[in-house]
Amino acid sequence: MMNTKVFFSSSFFLLVFCSLSIIALDLTVRNKLILDAQIMRFREYPQDETSRVYQHYKNMHIHQTLDFVLSQKQKYSHFDSYLELSVEEVFELLGTFIDPSDPDVDIGNAIHNYQTAEHCRQLLPDVDWFHLVGLIHDIGKIIYLFGEPTWAVTGDTFPVGYPFSKKCIYYNLFKDNPDLGKGSIYSHHCGFDNVHFSWGHDEYLYHVLANNNTSLPAEALYTIRYHSFYPFHQEHAYLELANEKDLNMLGYLKLFNQCDLYSKHDDVIDYNDIKDYYSQLIRKYLPEKLRFFKPVTFKTIRQ
Numbered sequence: 001m002m003n004t005k006v007f008f009s010s011s012f013f014l015l016v017f018c019s020l021s022i023i024a025l026d027l028t029v030r031n032k033l034i035l036d037a038q039i040m041r042f043r044e045y046p047q048d049e050t051s052r053v054y055q056h057y058k059n060m061h062i063h064q065t066l067d068f069v070l071s072q073k074q075k076y077s078h079f080d081s082y083l084e085l086s087v088e089e090v091f092e093l094l095g096t097f098i099d100p101s102d103p104d105v106d107i108g109n110a111i112h113n114y115q116t117a118e119h120c121r122q123l124l125p126d127v128d129w130f131h132l133v134g135l136i137h138d139i140g141k142i143i144y145l146f147g148e149p150t151w152a153v154t155g156d157t158f159p160v161g162y163p164f165s166k167k168c169i170y171y172n173l174f175k176d177n178p179d180l181g182k183g184s185i186y187s188h189h190c191g192f193d194n195v196h197f198s199w200g201h202d203e204y205l206y207h208v209l210a211n212n213n214t215s216l217p218a219e220a221l222y223t224i225r226y227h228s229f230y231p232f233h234q235e236h237a238y239l240e241l242a243n244e245k246d247l248n249m250l251g252y253l254k255l256f257n258q259c260d261l262y263s264k265h266d267d268v269i270d271y272n273d274i275k276d277y278y279s280q281l282i283r284k285y286l287p288e289k290l291r292f293f294k295p296v297t298f299k300t301i302r303q
């Protein structure tokens with residue numbers, strides 16, 4: 001077996017890394033890969049300090065610390081404290097929620113979910129779990145309704161307990177984060193599943209799905225968990241924490257990201273035409289109602 005240290009320190013690492021992720025994909029999928037450069041034109045972040053996006057990241061980069069993340073994990077670890085909701089019911093609750101961290105779109109979240117799902121379906125027509133990932137990837141935003149501030153719900157994610165990468169968006173806004181200047185608590189190539197990430201809808205939904213009775217494959221759970229980890233899937237930062245699983249999964253993250261981004265400028269679709277298709281997918285992979293873990297102190301849904 002190849003020595004891990006030698007492998008990762010090679011100057012050809014990035015090439016190997018990209019090859020691994022591409023090899024993991026079917027040929028037809030590879031033919032559909034769109035250049036990252038095209039994707040990035042969707043992510044033009046304002047420097048205007050009064051903009052909602054700038055303010056969102058300012059708060060996020062100040063407050064997302066290792067201690068905060070650990071306390072959030074504790075807060076949502078009471079598996080006997082939950083709301084039972086169907087996917088459709090969560091869509092209704094999140095219907096008008098607009099992601100304040102997103103510079104590209106001002107549409108409600110429910111519309112975005114169907115648009116993303118339809119893009120996933122076009123990209124990989126035969127991989128039906130991928131379509132369902134498109135549909136449900138953002139339903140973890142329900143934690144906003146549990147009273148979480150938006151900076152603990154959305155935005156690009158990044159490891160905590162580890163030096164912040166300059167490839168993170170608005171890196172300069174980490175300057176007031178109490179963890180700035182602290183070292184790593186992880187060993188090299190420990191794998192992202194062993195790393196604590198900034199807390200948000202991605203991590204939350206992963207835990208919900210992992211603790212409900214679903215038949216989603218591991219690739220689906222991984223894509224949901226790391227879909228906002230732009231520093232990795234677009235900028236290839238934090239490679240020193242990645243393990244073989246992360247490299248093999250990168251192809252799915254990149255594909256999914258195209259669907260998540262490109263659907264944002266689409267016309268609003270008539271989902272009456274496609275509802276039946278997604279209903280049968282939900283029935284195939286998910287229980288009728290999902291248990292959404294909530295803080296024990298939570299009483300009423302935020303309006």
Ligand SMILES: [Fe+2]
Binds near residue numbers: 227
């Ligand atoms: Fe998301």
Ligand SMILES: [Fe+2]
Binds near residue numbers: 116137
């Ligand atoms: Fe999304």
